[in-house]
Amino acid sequence: MRAIWKGAVSFGLVNVPIRLYSATENHDVQFRQVHREDGGRIKYQRVCSIDGEIVSYDDIAKGYETEDGEMVVLTDEDFKELPAASSKEISVEKFVPADQIDPMYYDKSYYLEPDKASTKPYLLLRDALEKENRVAVVTVSIRTRMTMAVLRVHDGVIVMQTMLWPDEIRKPDFATLGDDAKATKQELAMADLLIEQLAGEFEPDDYEDDYAAALESLVKAKVEGGEVRTAPEAKEESGEVVDLLAALKRSVDKAKASRGETETAKPVAKKTTARSGAEKATTAKKTAAKKASKKAS
Template sequence: MPRSIWKGAISFGLVTIPVKLYSATEEKDISFRQVHAEDGGRIKYKRVCELDGEEVPYGDIAKGYEMADGRMVVLDKEDMDQLPLATTKSVEVVQFVDSDEVDPAYFSKSYFLQADGPGVKPYVLLRDALTKSEQCAVVKVALRSREALALIRPKDGVLVMHTMLWPDELRDGSFAAPPDSVTVSDAEVTMAQSFIDALSGDFAPEDFTDSYREAVEALVQSKAEGVAPPEETEAPKEAEVVDLVAALRASVDAAKKRREAAAQAKTG
């Protein structure tokens, strides 16, 4: 069982729900060390003060905020602990919304909420009420020295909390929009819809794997064993197609063949 990273309480009106917080995700990326290419020795970094040139112990490092005029304001742990935040040890429910009202671009990280001690019954109450009303709770919470908006929703019998970015942390993407002068024909849209239909289905995350990570792991294993690395799989060559409709028609045919091959592989 993973270790909880935070303990506090959900304020659900006048009801208090003691909870523990657990990370709901773990990245499976390949982890590399920086090493000297000639002998494989690890590269080490030292924390050195630019003023006196001396190495600084981790315990002597504080947070520094540089003002516009160049002055440095130093904040230590005691300063940060004294911040007047009501959300430091509580999750304050501020609103209830439909889940589809929240743009997924706001989501940052996901956590499991577990009832702590006497919080089991009020936890079940909030979970079941959210489920029956088909609502999610918008909350404010302080995690890792910063306050965040978050969304709490029931999933598989557990309350899951998704921390969210603040509105001013989302960039304006209007610059990426194509010019209004660029249009497509009805035939092109219809063929694009056919391609979408050919690949439509129920989302099954277990059907997808990280091919890059698998390839790197195979490469590392082969070098560790002193054998030749796996041969590179040659990607199928496709003829250049200028006509969008023709390109989409070929895409539909290829998608159907891939789906048929996948279905045959599953059945065996």
């Protein structure tokens, strides 16, 4: 694993230098959008919705859309004025009972590894959290933004779990679940019996992502059966030429409009059918033959 952040845990007068590692990884299957005919990857362009022009990265800014649909464009200077923190300290605010925090607040998980010189205070904090069955509520700045988090122990390692802010937790409001909606005693007794029949211990290894496994087998079978396509890499110049021609076409239209002319330039074809070398050679020969025939006559 590669450390994504370096800092220190601070509680009281104790300072524990640590390194932060992502504790989880996403195994969702990732697909690419491709052309069905030849397997070529589909590319997208950054086009302005107002003038239709292609926009470079240097001209792209962050915009905030208001509720009435208006757009507020924010500059780099605007962001510099916002409260931001660059501290490398994980500051413990308080120690609370582990069952006091609703799991809904938990977001991402990270492992904390101590420096060799700080192993003893790290173990002290770890053992104290386990002994008291508490978690440490902390504040930490990751990528310049301050967030809440908790420190708890998992498999002998201190784990930091970032938390959502209270206003990020939605409140459920379902009309069908009013105060008068309750199960009867008979229904509750049957539910208790069902729960008792299915009671057990949670074993994560008992569960498997069968979709990912089946998809992996499917792809492997296609590869072994030769059902693969090697699409040639698209030349970078081709896209730029098309963009340039499109820009020239718009320029011609604007120039004609400024002179009061209504005729527009012929649109540039976005995609042409490539002819084989033999077809091109045949066409060239026919053209040369026609020219020779005209000169002879």
